[in-house]
Amino acid sequence: xxxxxxxxxxxxxxxxxxxxxxxxxxxxxxxxxxxxxxxxxxxxxxxxxxxxxxxxxxxxxxxxxxxxxxxxxxxxxxxxxxxxxxxxxxxxxxxxxxxxxxxxxxxxxxxxxxxxxxx
Numbered sequence: 821x822x823x824x825x826x827x828x829x830x831x832x833x834x835x836x837x838x839x840x841x842x843x844x845x846x847x848x849x850x851x852x853x854x855x856x857x858x859x860x861x862x863x864x865x866x867x868x869x870x871x872x873x874x875x876x877x878x879x880x881x882x883x884x885x886x887x888x889x890x891x892x893x894x895x896x897x898x899x900x901x902x903x904x905x906x907x908x909x910x911x912x913x914x915x916x917x918x919x920x921x922x923x924x925x926x927x928x929x930x931x932x933x934x935x936x937x938x939x
Contacts, residue, residue: 821908821911823859823861823865825908826859826867826911829915830856834932835934836850836851845860845861846859846861847861851926854922856869856870856919856921857869857870857918857919858892865901866900867899867902868892868897869897869900869918870918871914871921873895876896876897879914884904885905886898886900886901886906887901896921898914900914916938920936920938923935
């Protein structure tokens, strides 16, 4: 996967917006104004995703491409190198997982059926 496909996939999910809250190189993706993914335009081979803490450790142990995310809470955030041992299909599943992790923390009134269907 490349940065543009990563971006397109994130934007294909319901209620997703993108913005540059930190500087002009860090693009974040939000669902209901909560960040679930990030890419850095000056490191286009790398994405950052939220993850269940236990699953994050399991993924890091199993894939060379997945590491604790730099400058993010390493308990919940992984960085994934696009050019290593994670397939595009699996990366899409990880994006969905990140999205679902954020949705489940939203107030119940914001957790619509459309959002909860992404797993």
